[in-house]
Amino acid sequence: GAVVSQHPSRVICKSGTSVKIECRSLDFQATTMFWYRQFPKQSLMLMATSNEGSKATYEQGVEKDKFLINHASLTLSTLTVTSAHPEDSSFYICSARDSGDTEAFFGQGTRLTVV
């Protein structure tokens, strides 16, 4: 199947700093990118959906100024957690889908710990 590379896999940052997570599609065009967060023992929660070249659509309750999403190309999307706090500690996962497909492919996930 198609490959989505997510980086970094783990990051520890200090409270108040910003963290950028990258998600790259390696062998297909990521027309649509989904960003999820997952707390322990819970299912995936969609944070936002972005289409290449457009502003991201955020789910209710997700602060767009705190979770900045950029999807400037068909192979790269980034999620920046700004002014991170301990409650932002979570597992963040991206998935990407080409326009002609129904299946979305997942990145490896990023474990963010804010101390």
Add this chain to the structure above:
Amino acid sequence: GQNIDQPTEMTATEGAIVQINCTYQTSGFNGLFWYQQHAGEAPTFLSYNVLDGLEEKGRFSSFLSRSKGYSYLLLKELQMKDSASYLCAVMDSNYQLIWGAGTKLIIKP
């Protein structure tokens, strides 16, 4: 509202068969996915059903009944490495994935 229901946890014995059920109520239907997720890792794709019936893929099979809003994932010849969470997800009319909470499958020797 949209809702996906699956059992929270199941236990099975190595070498046996287990069936994980999923029922759904969504606004529109464009297919049902099953994913496997090991602790601390991203989900990996197992199956996709959009038409009624059984899809078999090695030790794993997935069944769909659209009229009943029901699917199951069948795992045969269970191995210890099958211990994981299994996520049911339905693609709605907007092509968004609606996720179930996942079923934690525990395999005992």
